[in-house]
Amino acid sequence: MELLYILAILLFAARLAGEIMKWLGQPSLVGELLAGIFLGIVTARFPDTFSLLSSISHNDVFHGITELGIFFLMLLAGLELRPSDIVESSRVALGVALGGMLLPFGLGFGIAWVFLPASEVRFAQALFLGTAMAITAVPVAAKILLDLGKLTSRVGKTLVSAAVYDDIASLILLAVLTAVIRYGALPDIQTFGFLIGKVSIFFIITIGLGKYAFPWVGKKLRKTESEEFVFSMLIVAAMSYAVIGEVLGLHFIVGAFMAGLFFRRQTVSGEIFDDTKMKISGVTLGFLSPIFFASIGMSLDLSAVTQIPGLLFVILAAAFMGKLLGAGIPAYFSGMSLRESAALGSGMCARGAVELIVADIALRAGLFEMPDPTPQEITFLFSAVVIMAIVTTIITPLALKPLLEDDPKG
Amino acid sequence: MELLYILAILLFAARLAGEIMKWLGQPSLVGELLAGIFLGIVTARFPDTFSLLSSISHNDVFHGITELGIFFLMLLAGLELRPSDIVESSRVALGVALGGMLLPFGLGFGIAWVFLPASEVRFAQALFLGTAMAITAVPVAAKILLDLGKLTSRVGKTLVSAAVYDDIASLILLAVLTAVIRYGALPDIQTFGFLIGKVSIFFIITIGLGKYAFPWVGKKLRKTESEEFVFSMLIVAAMSYAVIGEVLGLHFIVGAFMAGLFFRRQTVSGEIFDDTKMKISGVTLGFLSPIFFASIGMSLDLSAVTQIPGLLFVILAAAFMGKLLGAGIPAYFSGMSLRESAALGSGMCARGAVELIVADIALRAGLFEMPDPTPQEITFLFSAVVIMAIVTTIITPLALKPLLEDDPKG
Numbered sequence: 001m002e003l004l005y006i007l008a009i010l011l012f013a014a015r016l017a018g019e020i021m022k023w024l025g026q027p028s029l030v031g032e033l034l035a036g037i038f039l040g041i042v043t044a045r046f047p048d049t050f051s052l053l054s055s056i057s058h059n060d061v062f063h064g065i066t067e068l069g070i071f072f073l074m075l076l077a078g079l080e081l082r083p084s085d086i087v088e089s090s091r092v093a094l095g096v097a098l099g100g101m102l103l104p105f106g107l108g109f110g111i112a113w114v115f116l117p118a119s120e121v122r123f124a125q126a127l128f129l130g131t132a133m134a135i136t137a138v139p140v141a142a143k144i145l146l147d148l149g150k151l152t153s154r155v156g157k158t159l160v161s162a163a164v165y166d167d168i169a170s171l172i173l174l175a176v177l178t179a180v181i182r183y184g185a186l187p188d189i190q191t192f193g194f195l196i197g198k199v200s201i202f203f204i205i206t207i208g209l210g211k212y213a214f215p216w217v218g219k220k221l222r223k224t225e226s227e228e229f230v231f232s233m234l235i236v237a238a239m240s241y242a243v244i245g246e247v248l249g250l251h252f253i254v255g256a257f258m259a260g261l262f263f264r265r266q267t268v269s270g271e272i273f274d275d276t277k278m279k280i281s282g283v284t285l286g287f288l289s290p291i292f293f294a295s296i297g298m299s300l301d302l303s304a305v306t307q308i309p310g311l312l313f314v315i316l317a318a319a320f321m322g323k324l325l326g327a328g329i330p331a332y333f334s335g336m337s338l339r340e341s342a343a344l345g346s347g348m349c350a351r352g353a354v355e356l357i358v359a360d361i362a363l364r365a366g367l368f369e370m371p372d373p374t375p376q377e378i379t380f381l382f383s384a385v386v387i388m389a390i391v392t393t394i395i396t397p398l399a400l401k402p403l404l405e406d407d408p409k410g
Numbered sequence: 411m412e413l414l415y416i417l418a419i420l421l422f423a424a425r426l427a428g429e430i431m432k433w434l435g436q437p438s439l440v441g442e443l444l445a446g447i448f449l450g451i452v453t454a455r456f457p458d459t460f461s462l463l464s465s466i467s468h469n470d471v472f473h474g475i476t477e478l479g480i481f482f483l484m485l486l487a488g489l490e491l492r493p494s495d496i497v498e499s500s501r502v503a504l505g506v507a508l509g510g511m512l513l514p515f516g517l518g519f520g521i522a523w524v525f526l527p528a529s530e531v532r533f534a535q536a537l538f539l540g541t542a543m544a545i546t547a548v549p550v551a552a553k554i555l556l557d558l559g560k561l562t563s564r565v566g567k568t569l570v571s572a573a574v575y576d577d578i579a580s581l582i583l584l585a586v587l588t589a590v591i592r593y594g595a596l597p598d599i600q601t602f603g604f605l606i607g608k609v610s611i612f613f614i615i616t617i618g619l620g621k622y623a624f625p626w627v628g629k630k631l632r633k634t635e636s637e638e639f640v641f642s643m644l645i646v647a648a649m650s651y652a653v654i655g656e657v658l659g660l661h662f663i664v665g666a667f668m669a670g671l672f673f674r675r676q677t678v679s680g681e682i683f684d685d686t687k688m689k690i691s692g693v694t695l696g697f698l699s700p701i702f703f704a705s706i707g708m709s710l711d712l713s714a715v716t717q718i719p720g721l722l723f724v725i726l727a728a729a730f731m732g733k734l735l736g737a738g739i740p741a742y743f744s745g746m747s748l749r750e751s752a753a754l755g756s757g758m759c760a761r762g763a764v765e766l767i768v769a770d771i772a773l774r775a776g777l778f779e780m781p782d783p784t785p786q787e788i789t790f791l792f793s794a795v796v797i798m799a800i801v802t803t804i805i806t807p808l809a810l811k812p813l814l815e816d817d818p819k820g
Contacts, residue, residue, distance in 0.1 A: 004481065004656075012646040015639060019636060061471050061473075064413050224433075228692065228695050229425060231697070232425040233425070235418075239414045239417055243414055279692030279693065281638075286638040286639075286641035286642045286645070
């Protein structure tokens with residue numbers, strides 16, 4: 001019952017604000033985030049009146065629902081694309097992903113090194129800020145493109161591919177960060193090799209099954225003439241892919257995306273495919289994903305605004321410019337127009353939930369409480385990074401919309 | 411990730427077994443329950459290999475997902491019916507509900523009084539067995555009728571109405587049981603009056619809003635021309651109804667059902683209604699409800715079969731005959747045919763999840779550990795009641811199918 005109360009309020013606020021944004025010609029994601037921010041401010045102001053809402057960050061059941069939201073969002077993004085879209089756009093996307101990670105990582109590391117006081121944990125803290133900057137949230141990028149109806153445009157395909165590559169590379173950064181936090185040293189070459197080996201195995205399994213097992217099972221399912229069965233089995237396949245991904249050290253979102261990618265019209269039939277996609281779209285965009293985005297908005301903690309305004313400004317500027325130039329310049333030199341390159345650069349900006357996960361790992365490891373006594377810059381670095389995640393996630397769709405809208409190649 | 415692993419396995423097993431049952435001409439619910447029983451036996455045999463699966467009864471997140479399953483199932487059942495269906499069938503349904511509760515309650519109470527040793531808790535134990543017998547699970551009855559495509563038949567409408575009345579009356583029984591367990595005495599007349607007052611307020615609010623607010627909001631929503639928005643707002647309305655129900659002392663399933671009942675074609679438009687219902691149906695029948703039914707099957711504990719076979723047989727026979735005659739005879743005297751009356755009687759048999767909730771309350775209160783030393787009949791009463799819940803839930807659809815199949819009035 002507590003769960004239904006929380007879900008009802010978040011869903012209502014998020015969808016209402018989302019529809020208002022749509023009516024104003026903006027992506028609904030912006031409204032969903034703003035609704036979450038509004039709810040977060042209200043519950044922080046009156047914690048006793050809204051005790052259930054103010055405790056959702058510790059509510060495991062609610063957390064499970066938001067994970068399902070991310071899962072379905074990635075499955076839906078996969079359904080909208082074909083494997084060939086990813087392959088075709090890989091030439092540009094790899095460069096975009098690489099530049100879009102290296103420049104922000106360097107900026108984040110540099111800022112931390114310059115602004116944070118020297119201590120035995122400064123290297124770990126700098127590595128954390130670099131990693132937080134280098135991240136692109138695939139689910140956010142996918143949702144923005146869905147909102148704008150541009151997922152299958154040239155920029156859309158390249159952006160999603162680059163975001164997926166970014167996500168895979170982030171894992172390596174995260175492994176490094178975790179090792180440094182835990183053991184105080186960089187992981188050895190064997191650990192790297194092992195990690196890359198596991199990632200390769202993941203793609204061999206998922207691509208292999210996707211190419212050969214999916215059409216075989218799809219043919220059998222088509223014969224049962226039971227539409228709900230195909231829907232169920234697609235969810236089972238995507239969940240299995242997600243679990244394989246997690247077991248092999250990847251985040252589950254990559255698995256859900258890969259399963260969606262290999263489920264095609266030809267796998268079943270045009271009619272069953274459309275029907276299945278419509279149901280996935282309903283439960284995702286109409287139920288789980290607004291709740292997920294509102295929950296991101298609710299996690300906003302504004303203390304950095306008043307406590308470390310200067311550092312916050314530098315971090316925000318670096319977060320935006322790092323991705324815009326880091327991803328945009330390789331795109332431009334791969335033959336994209338200036339406008340397309342700017343769209344790609346700003347599209348890679350959104351950090352969303354993935355960064356919040358990384359920030360949470362650092363928080364639990366006590367990275368913002370060292371050295372003792374802890375200087376203000378470090379105490380409020382967590383708040384600054386959360387603000388960066390949410391601000392970049394709101395700015396990205398607002399920037400992307402005019403850039404994609406009149407794109408003649410879109 | 412743990413959650414995705416659990417959901418993937420349960421969904422796969424439940425849907426596969428459900429489709430096989432459908433192919434054998436039986437309702438898919440039977441397969442979903444059997445899949446759960448199978449998984450329960452396997453995980454009990456190899457608890458270390460399937461540690462995650464064997465711990466789901468203590469997994470709050472998984473429990474939240476099954477609650478969502480019940481919620482959507484009741485919402486879908488409401489969508490399939492019109493308020494007038496309930497009103498029209500009330501004359502017969504009230505008698506069916508009353509008889510279908512009183513006889514099983516009397517049998518359960520009597521069996522406990524005769525077979526359990528005298529002690530200061532025998533009254534509470536007898537009250538518990540009576541309550542457990544008197545229950546009918548609305549979600550199960552609704553799912554069986556959906557599986558058979560008979561929800562809108564005369565028997566179907568009457569059965570769901572009677573099950574809803576039974577559910578409301580069960581609340582009063584549950585309040586009595588809770589008071590006896592907690593204070594050792596029957597609740598006073600004021601508590602009863604208060605309970606009935608709250609139930610009346612619930613229906614005044616939900617019927618009032620359903621009749622006047624739903625069409626008004628629906629008209630506004632129709633203008634937005636956003637299908638996903640109607641879907642979201644229906645979920646929000648149903649969740650709000652469910653929360654109102656819980657606040658006023660009713661189980662949330664009644665709220666979800668009422669919200670579905672008042673969302674009609676005329677509330678929005680034929681096209682939007684069909685589209686919305688299809689999405690609710692997809693997420694319910696293709697995703698959440700199979701997981702819920704498999705989880706019921708997994709809770710099966712067979713120890714009573716070997717420990718107290720005699721008492722178990724008496725309980726099972728009373729559970730079936732009590733509902734068959736208690737609900738069937740009033741139906742027959744209200745002018746239904748013998749076959750329709752038998753269908754109604756066996757349809758009211760399914761205890762499903764609601765009984766498991768009641769058994770759990772009694773378990774937590776320590777009712778199966780008193781008096782000290784505890785006789786076998788009491789120790790294994792919990793297992794017997796769980797077996798009764800699952801066996802009646804499996805028998806009901808198997809019995810109902812031939813009875814409804816060639817019904818000329820169906």
